[in-house]
Amino acid sequence: MDGFDSSTGVIVIAATNRPEILDSALLRPGRFDRRVAVQAPDRAGREAILKVHTRGMPLGPDVDLKRIAASTPGMVGADLANLVNEAALLAARRAHEHILEADFTDSLERIVLGAERQIMMTAADRKRTAYHEAGHALVGMLTEGADPVRKISIIPRGMALGVTFSAPETDRFNYEEGELKARIRVALGGRAAEELVFDAPTTGAESDIQQLTEIARQMVSRWGMSPAIGPIAVASADGRGPYYPGGAEVSERTQELVDDEIRRIVDEAHEQTAKLLRENRAKLDSLAEALLEHETLDEDEAYAAAGVEHSPDETSGQYVAAARASADGPAPTSRA
Secondary structure (H helix, E strand, O other): OOOOOOOOOOOOOOOOOOHHHHHOOOOOOOOOOOOOOOOOHHHHHHHHHHHHOOOOOOOOOOOOOOHHHHHOOOOOOOHHHHHHHHHHHHHHHHHOOOHHHHHHHHHHHHHHHOOOOOOOOEEEEEHHHHHHHHHHHHHHHHHHOOEEEEEEEEOOOOOEEEEEEEEOOOOOOOOHHHHHHHHHHHHHHHHHHHHHHHHOOOOHHHHHHHHHHHHHHHHHOOOOOOOOOOOOOOOOOOOOOOOOOOOOOOOHHHHHHHHHHHHHHHHHHOOOOHHHHHHHHHHHHHHHHEEEHOOOHHHHHHHHHHHHOOOOOOOOOOOOOOOOOOOOOOOEEEEE
């Protein structure tokens, strides 16, 4: 990239999603003079992208692109294009003259959850899965700072036997400590419900445990939310040490403190979650019974079955899903 004549008129454009690994010599002044950070679109951006991808398509009168945009936080242009294509395919299979709201809803479910699996579950497994998902959902409904529950299902999809979806009312870019702890308690809700009802845990909480452990670890090691560690970075965003290249990330004593703090946060959350479910056992039973009867409950049906008052945001639509797992927004809980 050196030696170009000033009159040549050559423009070099490059893109990467891993800027942290680029050689500093490549980025020195005079090589790339402009740097543009492209983030995932916000709600207005997603609506504009949906308008582009649905241009010329026969949309039904019940389709509200603004509501669909609010239902897809974290999705980028390729995701939204896939969503529209899946909805069009579903409408064609169903012989619809127009692409309806239900086609978009089912398309979003398919993208987030995967295709339904035709497997035979025993009555005991269905009941355990129903209580597992009801535990996630009820803790989410009753915990301050938790995202509203949008949908619960015990229909096997992808690698999961059941799924509970929660999503915020609006796009989120920052989380308070209490909200992160609420996410940990929601993730523990399935295991705690199994322990309460069946007095024994199962392997179904594997993905939940991985998720909550990652949240707790980042609270301690990256976000300064531990009084024992304080506002000190003991882990970096890319997994490399925050100190000189090749140096050890932390001392053994600090690593022990990190492990102890993660254990403390999770243990406190588990105790609070178990207590909450014990005190609301009737709501848990009612929600699990509704799941066993209907298999899938949307937002209003779930809150009604649990007997919990809820005032959904008018922009939340029929179904809201958060499908992205990141440091700022962990993924929905699922029973693997």
